[in-house]
Amino acid sequence: MNAPAETVRGGVAGWFEERLRISGLLAALLHVRIPVSAQTYYLGGISLFLFGVQLISGTLLALYYKPTADAAYESVKYITSVVDFGWLIRSVHHWGATLMIASVGLHMGRIFVQAAYKYPRELTWMFGVLLFAVTILFGFTGYLLPWDQKAYWATTVGTEIAGGVPLIGDALLNLLRGGADVSDATLNRFFGMHVLVLPLLLAGLVVVHLTIVHQLGLASPRHPEPRPVRRGGPAQPVDEPLKPFFPHYILDELIAWFVVLAALVVLASVLPAGLEDEADPLITPQHVKPEWYFLSVYQLLKIVPRTIGIVAPMIAVAILLLLPFLDRNPAVAKRRRPLALSAAVLAVIGLVALTVWGAQS
């Protein structure tokens, strides 16, 4: 019997298809299992979109930015006040960072509430926590680059906190700063990490994270994922209505990206990124405070002994990372997870309270 004739597509698509044979791969990539009940609020995709925005705006800024203590401040001033649209690109980068941290945090919250970190998605969650950590490191390293007073002293305090880590603190401090103090060497290191190390790391982690998401599909917030029965084949997914990933979900996601882009442009235009006086290692300004996402740690350090204030956030991150193994309850329905949800609500209240307290103190 003859094999059925291949469908030949014409035009540009057909020309490429004949040479790349990529339609099968694309079809597989565009198929992700999405239960209708899984409300994602598009937060993962929004985080990815914002990473793209940061990549583009950051690359543009790097064309004018000079990463030396003598020239950094002036180059940022030049970008902001001389280069066409420089203020916009810089403000988009500034607000993109804030929105990215917020969207990654909210994405993790959504995953937690819908218990999507449970079997078989433990690794997806752990790579997600690593992505969150790298996003925070992006904020930390990028903060120094304008080399103004706020940047300099926030980094001085931030690296001092790293220096307080038991056992390895001194070595870590020296490694981060490239010397005893925040200096030209620190700026070089932070710039290198911010524009080379972290983007590559984040891109790699995103690829792994998305590959797992693609392979497993989205979790149902109604039914736990069935485990394979002994001596049987793979478990059959619970039969529930699915939503097509393409074009339905992708189109919804695109609309969400449009909304975020609009918010980004409005924020950048209404509240553009500022620049304080140039960094002066001899004068610490009054009431120096970090960015909002570090305010809780900042406040914690004010009210508890130094070691506790440094170790507590590390324990919190470790708990987050190991959450799928610490929470042994297989249930996914909210009413069957009172302990986990209560603990999370208390943690969030504590975090928000410390942040607000830190902002107002």
Place this chain on the structure above:
Amino acid sequence: MEPPTIGSMEPQPAPDAAARSSGREAPPSPPRRRFLRFLVGFSAASTLGMIIAPIVGFLIPPRTQGSGGGRVVAGTLEDIPANTGKVVAMGSAPVIVVNTEAGVKAYSAVCTHLGCIVGFDTTVRHIVCPCHDGHFNPASGAVLSGPPPAPLPPIAVALEDDEIVLVPSGG
């Protein structure tokens, strides 16, 4: 029949059905679909424009004002004796000042071939480009040999007492 309202929540009869019921032929493309296509295309194009315009604007470097707005003292006649030359900076532009039998002359030091900086060769008494061995006449800036396609542009020069002063065009 009234045309279907864009965005109306009421179900509209299919154009061909409506056309059949009114005894007319179906239009080739329903106006609503055409309008929506236009709307999507317009939105996509304006979004791209909104993103690309600032990026292109950002990439175009701002015009830098030449720091050589005023007169520049290139040196004294003692610094550049007869049959010698010296490259000096006039703002950000390199200028070669040569002391020839026809007097002190100055030219842009940027070779008209491929942009290398020329120098004065005291052996042959020519202005020479080291990149592709282009030779220029120090008295006129004209090409003597080699690949340069044009003479070196002259720069106005004045002698004030013993000092050689370069005068920018328009200054």
